[in-house]
Amino acid sequence: MDLDSTKEDTLVAASAAGTAVAVTVVTELLLNLDAALWLRVLPLAVYLVYLFSRKGGPYGSLDTPRTWSAAAVVTGVLAVGVAVV
Numbered sequence: 001m002d003l004d005s006t007k008e009d010t011l012v013a014a015s016a017a018g019t020a021v022a023v024t025v026v027t028e029l030l031l032n033l034d035a036a037l038w039l040r041v042l043p044l045a046v047y048l049v050y051l052f053s054r055k056g057g058p059y060g061s062l063d064t065p066r067t068w069s070a071a072a073v074v075t076g077v078l079a080v081g082v083a084v085v
Contacts, residue, residue: 008065009051015069016047019076027083035083042079046072 020043027035050068 011065012068016072019043043072043076
């Protein structure tokens with residue numbers, strides 16, 4: 001594992017973890033909702049998919065750490081939306 005790969009993994013992991021914390025803060029503290037645990041940790045699933053999809057093969061133009069980080073944030077926004085409904 002090289003340094004660039006480690007930086008990319010850390011970026012996606014930090015985005016997913018930060019989004020999971022943000023979902024918890026928004027639902028539990030700001031909106032005073034009792035959101036299910038699976039809903040609050042849903043952004044971490046994006047990171048797991050990222051990890052297990054990195055098999056060293058040719059990657060597409062959208063398969064970048066920035067795209068995976070954005071996917072984690074979008075998943076978090078969707079999780080808050082589901083919790084509100």
